[in-house]
Amino acid sequence: MKRNTWQREAVRTALSASEGFVSAQALHSALRDGGSSIGLATVYRALSDLATEGEADALQQEGESIYRACTPGSHHHHLICRNCGLTIEIEADAVEQWAKTVAAEHGFISPNHVVDVFGLCAQCSARLPSS
Amino acid sequence: MKRNTWQREAVRTALSASEGFVSAQALHSALRDGGSSIGLATVYRALSDLATEGEADALQQEGESIYRACTPGSHHHHLICRNCGLTIEIEADAVEQWAKTVAAEHGFISPNHVVDVFGLCAQCSARLPSS
């Protein structure tokens, strides 16, 4: 039976307070800096629970998992600034359909898909020298 | 100056011989099993070189990088069987356009994107009990 602990709630809150995607370690540091005594393992556990329950989205970057609080129940993808991490949720029925179609055409069933777009947001592209 | 060694060639060959995506460790084991004395670090180096030069595609799965020999010079995505690893290269101009458009609409520049479709291939879906 699932229990409600202040630790899980703290992770949920801290995640919501973050702008873009954050790593478990970063979130743990933030919580500790805020005076919490939460353990690192607990942060990992809470984050993977949230991801499983659909309250957070996860993606892999440079070998680590990063998480973000997301509007639950809606299937969407992300447009992510690769400099500052600013993230915008995007929906794209066309892409969903395309994925289904392409899978079916090759005899694949129960398709999943990973779709993410990275770029430099307006602010960062203005602030940075052209790369 | 870049040198040609039998080790790099061995990695290239072993990669081409693999059906789907393989991890560096798996490729290293395969080479060792085949009698090669190649070192693990060298396999890692060769694979990341191949990926940089566009001779191989890489993607992240469960926290590890997996690689596959790919038709060089062509931008494409993958349809991957999540059971047997069978991989089909797919092209999708519509998705490329969509990614560019969606980025531009939000003021993002120099967009990248990650697009992969996973599913069960015909063989595996026939062989496995329905999940």
Place this chain on the structure above:
DNA sequence: ATCCTATTGATAACGAGTCTCATTATGGTT
């Protein structure tokens, strides 16, 4: 208030990948 047990947290363990550095061998030069 009591009990059962899910959850916590400190730390050990694990695993993918990188770094170090002495040794090897490639490929241009003579």
Place this chain on the structure above:
DNA sequence: AACCATAATGAGACTCGTTATCAATAGGAT
């Protein structure tokens, strides 16, 4: 063909994200 500067190799140490262990703690149903 012999030489040499140096790129590449490989064994193992190391880093670092993540998971497992396990005794202690604290939900929550009764």
